[in-house]
Amino acid sequence: xxxxxxxxxxxxxxxxxxxxxTAHVLNVHERLFLIDCGExxxxxxxxxxxxxxxxxxxxxxxxxGDHFFGVYPLLSTYNLMGRKTPLHLYAPAPAEELIAKxxxxxxxxxxFDLTVHTVSGRSMKKVxxxxxxxxxxxxxxxRIPTYGYxxxxxxxxxxxxxxxxxxxxxxxxxxxxxRRGGDIIRETGQVxxxxxxxxxPHRPASYAFCSDTGWFKKLSSYVSGVDLLYHEATFGADxxxxxxxxxxxxxxxxxxxxxxxxxxxxxxxxxxxxxxxxAPLEEEAxxxxxxxxxxxxxxxxxxx
Amino acid sequence: xxxxxxxxxxxxxxxxxxxxxTAHVLNVHERLFLIDCGExxxxxxxxxxxxxxxxxxxxxxxxxGDHFFGVYPLLSTYNLMGRKTPLHLYAPAPAEELIAKxxxxxxxxxxFDLTVHTVSGRSMKKVxxxxxxxxxxxxxxxRIPTYGYxxxxxxxxxxxxxxxxxxxxxxxxxxxxxRRGGDIIRETGQVxxxxxxxxxPHRPASYAFCSDTGWFKKLSSYVSGVDLLYHEATFGADxxxxxxxxxxxxxxxxxxxxxxxxxxxxxxxxxxxxxxxxAPLEEEAxxxxxxxxxxxxxxxxxxx
Numbered sequence: 001x002x003x004x005x006x007x008x009x010x011x012x013x014x015x016x017x018x019x020x021x022t023a024h025v026l027n028v029h030e031r032l033f034l035i036d037c038g039e040x041x042x043x044x045x046x047x048x049x050x051x052x053x054x055x056x057x058x059x060x061x062x063x064x065g066d067h068f069f070g071v072y073p074l075l076s077t078y079n080l081m082g083r084k085t086p087l088h089l090y091a092p093a094p095a096e097e098l099i100a101k102x103x104x105x106x107x108x109x110x111x112f113d114l115t116v117h118t119v120s121g122r123s124m125k126k127v128x129x130x131x132x133x134x135x136x137x138x139x140x141x142x143r144i145p146t147y148g149y150x151x152x153x154x155x156x157x158x159x160x161x162x163x164x165x166x167x168x169x170x171x172x173x174x175x176x177x178x179r180r181g182g183d184i185i186r187e188t189g190q191v192x193x194x195x196x197x198x199x200x201p202h203r204p205a206s207y208a209f210c211s212d213t214g215w216f217k218k219l220s221s222y223v224s225g226v227d228l229l230y231h232e233a234t235f236g237a238d239x240x241x242x243x244x245x246x247x248x249x250x251x252x253x254x255x256x257x258x259x260x261x262x263x264x265x266x267x268x269x270x271x272x273x274x275x276x277x278x279a280p281l282e283e284e285a286x287x288x289x290x291x292x293x294x295x296x297x298x299x300x301x302x303x304x
Numbered sequence: 305x306x307x308x309x310x311x312x313x314x315x316x317x318x319x320x321x322x323x324x325x326t327a328h329v330l331n332v333h334e335r336l337f338l339i340d341c342g343e344x345x346x347x348x349x350x351x352x353x354x355x356x357x358x359x360x361x362x363x364x365x366x367x368x369g370d371h372f373f374g375v376y377p378l379l380s381t382y383n384l385m386g387r388k389t390p391l392h393l394y395a396p397a398p399a400e401e402l403i404a405k406x407x408x409x410x411x412x413x414x415x416f417d418l419t420v421h422t423v424s425g426r427s428m429k430k431v432x433x434x435x436x437x438x439x440x441x442x443x444x445x446x447r448i449p450t451y452g453y454x455x456x457x458x459x460x461x462x463x464x465x466x467x468x469x470x471x472x473x474x475x476x477x478x479x480x481x482x483r484r485g486g487d488i489i490r491e492t493g494q495v496x497x498x499x500x501x502x503x504x505p506h507r508p509a510s511y512a513f514c515s516d517t518g519w520f521k522k523l524s525s526y527v528s529g530v531d532l533l534y535h536e537a538t539f540g541a542d543x544x545x546x547x548x549x550x551x552x553x554x555x556x557x558x559x560x561x562x563x564x565x566x567x568x569x570x571x572x573x574x575x576x577x578x579x580x581x582x583a584p585l586e587e588e589a590x591x592x593x594x595x596x597x598x599x600x601x602x603x604x605x606x607x608x
Contacts, residue, residue, distance in 0.1 A: 014384045017350040039377040040344040046321040065410055069377045073343040076369050080318045098409055105402055106369055107448070144411070 002027045003153055003205040005228065006300045007269065008044035012212075012234045012248075013066040014273040015039070020297060021066035022270060024230065025050050026151055026207055028133045034058045035149060035209050041070035042077055048298045052081065057128060059135070060091035061211055062146035063098070072102055079110055086113040090127050090137070092145040093118050119147045124222055138222040140213035142247045148210040150223060153304070158198035168192055205304025208263075211270050214244065215253035220260035228303045229263040230295070232270035233281050239272075251281040255288035264304075269295040306331045307457055307509040309532065310604045311573065312348035316516075316538045316552075317370040318577040319343070324601060325370035326574055328534065329354050330455055330511055332437045338362045339453060339513050345374035346381055352602045356385065361432060363439070364395035365515055366450035367402070376406055383414055390417040394431055394441070396449040397422050423451045428526055442526040444517035446551045452514040454527060457608070462502035472496055509608025512567075515574050518548065519557035524564035532607045533567040534599070536574035537585050543576075555585040559592035568608075573599040 004027045011019035021038025025045070032054040034041070045052065058074075061067055071089070078087065089095065096116035103110065119127060119137045128135035133153055140146040157179040165175065174184050174192075184192040208223040211232040223229055231254035235243045243250045251268055258266035266289050271278050278294035285292035308331045315323035325342025329349070336358040338345070349356065365371055375393070382391065393399065400420035407414065423431060423441045432439040437457055444450040461483040469479065478488050478496075488496040512527040515536040527533055535558035539547045547554045555572055562570035570593050575582050582598035589596035 014381060015347060015350070020347065039374070040347050043319060043324065043344050043347075046319070063410065065377055065380050065412075069373070070343070073369055073373045077318055094409075101405070101409075105398075105405075106367065108369075 001029045001156070001202075003029070003207075003303045004300050005207060005230070005267075005303060006048060006050065007267075007295045007297055008041060008048065008050075009036075009038050010269045010271055010278075010295050010297055011038075011066070012232075012270045012272050013064065015066075016273050016276075018297075019271065019273075020044055021069070022061075022211055023070065024209060025055075028151065028153060030054065031056070031132065033133075033135070033151065036061055036067040036211065037070035037074060038066045039069040042074050044297070052078070053083075053085070056085060056087060057135075058087070058089045059149050059209075060089065060095060061140070061148065061209070062092060062142060062144055063095060064144065064212070067211070068095075071099070072106075075099070075103075075110065075114070076106075076108060078112065079108060083112045086115065088115050088117060088128075090117045090119050090135075090149075092120065092147060120145075124150075138219075140210060140219070141216045142212045142214065146212060148208060148213070148219075148222065150209075150226065151207045153204035153206065155204050156201040158194065158201050160198055164197035168197065170197070203304065207303055210254075210257070212248055214247040215249055215256065220257045223257070223261045223263065225262050227264040228267060228301060229258050229261060229265070230267045230269060231257055233268040233285065233294075234270050234272050236275065236281050236284050239274075251284040251292075252288055255285040255292055258285075258289040258292065263289075264291070265301075266292040267295045267301065268292060305333045305460070305506075307333070307511075307607045308604050309511060309534070309571075309607060310352060310354065311571075311599045311601055312345060312352065312354075313340075313342050314573045314575055314582075314599050314601055315342075315370070316536075316574045316576050317368065319370075320577050320580075322601075323575065323577075324348055325373075326365075326515055327374065328513060329359075332455065332457060334358065335360070335436065337437075337439070337455065340365055340371040340515065341374040341378060342370045343373040346378050348601070356382070357387075357389070360389060360391060361439075362391070362393045363453050363513075364393065364399060365444070365452065365513070366396060366446060366448055367399060368448065368516070371515070372399075375403070376410075379403070379407075379414065379418070380410075380412060382416065383412060387416045390419065392419050392421060392432075394421045394423050394439075394453075396424065396451060424449075428454075442523075444514060444523070445520045446516045446518065450516060452512060452517070452523075452526065454513075454530065455511045457508035457510065459508050460505040462498065462505050464502055468501035472501065474501070507608065511607055514558075514561070516552055518551040519553055519560065524561045527561070527565045527567065529566050531568040532571060532605060533562050533565060533569070534571045534573060535561055537572040537589065537598075538574050538576050540579065540585050540588050543578075555588040555596075556592055559589040559596055562589075562593040562596065567593075568595070569605075570596040571599045571605065572596060 008023035009020035234248035313324035538552035
């Protein structure tokens with residue numbers, strides 16, 4: 001089952017000729033989650049063949065333009081495409097107010113329900129819980145209210161061992177019970193242990209998105225044990241002071257979070273335009289956390 | 305001297321994988337004028353090497369997103385680039401109010417002066433007059449207040465015939481006078497006709513931008529005799545009724561305007577996503593006005 005991330009933008013606030021502003025698409029079992037939506041996100045979605053109709057949830061980290069300017073045109077496009085399916089957008093305040101004002105100003109009447117969920121608080125919170133995935137928000141430390149998001153695949157049902165179905169003459173009800181992890185106890189008193197007739201399901205995968213933020217100790221606890229950690233690395237250690245002033249991170253900061261969190265892999269992004277090549281940032285992170293990589297646009301990363 | 309147009313976007317409201325929304329850049333003697341600014345305009349400017357610093361005037365036809373959504377991020381980018389030069393933006397109301405609200409909402413403090421000039425009225429009006437060019441606005445017929453723009457190069461000074469300077473021993477003052485078209489009358493009574501010592505300057509070039517609009521009779525008079533007419537052709541004649549309902553034009557409508565205006569050349573654009581190839585629209589226009597062409601992104605058209 002799919003659990004993979006496609007990167008649509010790797011620039012910080014100032015785009016370059018080959019870097020778009022932040023936008024990620026997480027595919028969880030063919031349901032797509034759009035995370036941040038800078039200018040040109042819909043163009044990148046077309047370029048990398050992201051299916052518009054598969055997105056029902058958009059997560060916005062904060063209301064700086066390079067993470068948000070693509071929302072207005074994307075809503076307009078969904079409307080022109082005749083979208084009817086409800087759309088959910090998660091973002092800090094005042095996103096709901098901004099979007100409402102914008103739709104009024106541009107006289108846009110959406111033909112679908114848009115629900116804006118206000119993300120807030122100083123601790124980790126579950127913001128979405130469906131059949132396949134749970135999504136949590138957690139506070140970051142930036143110049144304005146900013147949130148990271150953690151996506152955790154839910155434990156799947158156990159897999160039946162086919163031969164056992166016939167061997168024990170299992171009923172549909174018994175199979176369902178065993179797949180959900182229950183032992184089978186028959187009226188005759190016969191006990192068939194779940195472990196004997198099913199295999200373990202695959203380990204649930206997880207992805208955490210951290211942009212934009214300065215370094216802070218608690219961040220690693222929010223993303224503890226995550227399979228893939230995306231963490232902004234606007235700067236390299238050569239601009240450590242600037243990172244502190246602007247409440248951004250260096251590649252070293254990002255790697256430190258990955259290390260302390262025990263992440264499986266670190267993906268860097270949100271690169272300042274001053275770095276024409278991201279190789280030095282990647283190298284800097286690897287000194288601290290070897291499994292680090294600079295995100296590349298259009299590339300899909302398998303998770304878990 | 306340059307008088308040329310670069311096309312950055314040819315889509316209508318719904319962009320496609322190879323068409324960006326409307327944005328044109330007119331180069332008049334190396335001063336650049338940006339006309340409309342849909343989402344991703346700054347990315348297209350980078351792709352086609354448009355020099356950001358050469359733009360001091362932006363003209364917006366109307367406040368539909370596909371002509372305006374690129375303004376916010378472009379202002380943000382100019383700010384991040386440390387722009388100090390004043391910027392002028394011409395647009396119908398309430399552009400000034402929208403931009404002011406937006407800057408306040410996103411807590412953006414521009415480091416340069418932005419003057420928003422409100423374009424209005426039911427007739428042709430001069431909105432800019434500088435050393436090299438005059439720009440006029442004129443009303444179009446769309447669903448909201450919409451304006452076209454006419455750019456007219458000013459008549460240049462006449463060119464001196466070098467040998468004549470020596471032959472008559474012309475002073476700097478006499479040369480200046482002759483270049484501006486005056487005959488020279490000396491204290492001795494000697495008259496040196498301007499036409500004898502100077503050549504005609506090149507004919508001033510002109511460009512008209514008409515998007516978005518339904519067909520109306522008066523439009524051709526606004527753009528009478530223009531060298532290059534850009535006119536939207538959202539649809540082909542196969543969607544004539546839809547063009548009327550949505551207050552857009554077909555390729556035939558555009559060609560009719562070009563023909564009645566006696567334009568030098570017609571450039572079509574603002575193509576509906578339903579036309580994967582623009583060749584049929586080009587062909588349709590040529591039946592009425594042979595010198596018609598479907599605009600292509602990244603292409604620069606020499607004018608005059």
